Amino acid sequence: MSAPHELAASSSAASAAGLPPRRLAWQRFIAHPAALPSLLLLLALALGALAAPFVEGLLGVDATRADLFGRYEAPSSAHPLGKDELGRDLLVRLLYGGRVSLGVGLTAALAAMVIGSLVGVIAGYFGGSLDAFLMRLADTIIALPLLPLLIVLAAVDLGKLGMPPALVQSEMASFWQIVVLIALFGWTTVARLVRGSVMSLKRREFVRAAEALGAGPWRIMLRHLLPNALSPILVATTLSVGNVILLESVLSFLGLGIQPPLPSWGNMLSGAQETLWAAPRLAIWPGILIFATVIAFNFLGDALQDAVDPRAPRGA
């Protein structure tokens, strides 16, 4: 990852403090007051989500089985957060919901990052009418009303697109539908950032040298340009995870995202307005987890920004 020219470019800054650049970046990252708490919170949530079946076994409950005699049961030692409107254990459902919500957030953000990086590097390196077309496309997507459009797209019947029924009816179909939709609309930020970096990078000597040595355009784009544009990609992607989780939660809340019985923090809230009078805690917990996760990712992105770009003013 660290090509020689990258080290050479930042060696003057490193020698000033006598530390390698990556250590310096880590120090700047950790100096952000919210960086460590956010990182720990996200690690804890991810561990909890991974440990969902383990917790399920420990409590001796089955999160998928409804118990209509135990609806809205108050918290007890057997059910630390009580039961939901169908009598399922809330804590275990929250943990399983975390798998889905974090899974959608990370997968869709990474997919958007890959699309955005490719579009950005192609637009920036080739320039000309291809660049104009791609950036016009990005502008158009940004100008569209995102949420109404996503709602229509999420309502699309996959069977009518000619997908096999076994795939359409599988539990994960709604998961992948949401990931693909969000990735299709989410690549524009990364594409613009990468294009900007590539436009200035492609005139630098090391790129000219690689061209003179006979490297083809793909090798130059993937080996020389993209690795040097990694910092803005990383920051934008981290910041976008939070937004993706927000989008997923609202689509699922509206009944168009993740389809039950698969739980996500968003679809656990879709009945909240009806259960508000009976058990407000059902409306509180999933929301707190969404909020905490999103703010942690936003803080993390902010701290990464500080780490990779020491010149930018703090918090600006």
Place this chain on the structure above:
Amino acid sequence: MSRFLLQRLIESLLVLWLMSFLVYLLIGLMPGDPIDLMISADPNLSSADAQRLREIYGLDQPLFSRYWAWLTSALSGDLGYSRLFNRPVEDILFPRLGNTLLLMSCALILALVIALPLGVAAARRPGSFLDVAVNLGAFAGASLPSFWLAILLILLFAVTLGWLPAGGTGQEGLVERLRHLILPVVALSIASVAGLLRHVRASVREALRQDWVRTARAKGLSEGQVVYGHVLRNAMIPVITILALELGTLFGGALITETVFAWLGMGKTIYDAIIGNDFNLALIGLLLATATVLLANLLADLVYAWLDPRIDFR
């Protein structure tokens, strides 16, 4: 300038036209078609009858000719009938567009009233308690799912305290309408407050660093004159652009808020139309939403040019 305007106008119309085709295509891909809905109303209908109905209504035609037929009749003023309301689409949509615009403009004004003074005050004292609090508040606001905030507001003000209605648009009297307006406006404005706070704070900070600020101070202007006469005017230029882009986000937010609070606006109508297979209503609703957002973007470009004479539009 007028050439630039014309070009942008043509582009916007082009996007709107592309969008109309895209949405037409997508709505055809949603579960069920109009004939399926008729079948569910009359279970005795045979499949041969269903086929005949499809032919009568032109649903056996290829996509492009169906789209063309829809487009020509829509352009001649026939927007079709709403299946849910049994009334012409325009009779449903236009009053509700008014409700949405009321909600959005109140939310935008509230957001500006909160974010402008706080953002400027924070930028003037970097690192102060206020600055840190504003920054944290902006992060929290941007991370809050607005539908959850809406639910929390209902829980606190409608369920627990009983001060305000939990939903609805309110019919009789100004006071009743205002009471119904408060919670949706607050829920809708939080995300905009957060976004604006960050941008106002950053751009005022940036403006304060400029040389002309030192000049203004050096010639003996009071701090208030410097900030409100010089800095704010320059700092507003990027903020205005953000504000226009914010309108698109605000429209999405309105859809959520209206659905949670049962506010009879465009967003809720589009959502209900999509869920209820009301194709004509959904199609026109989405296009109207797109047109509104595109118009806002166009307006932003104009205001931008008017505010900043340095921008050259040739």
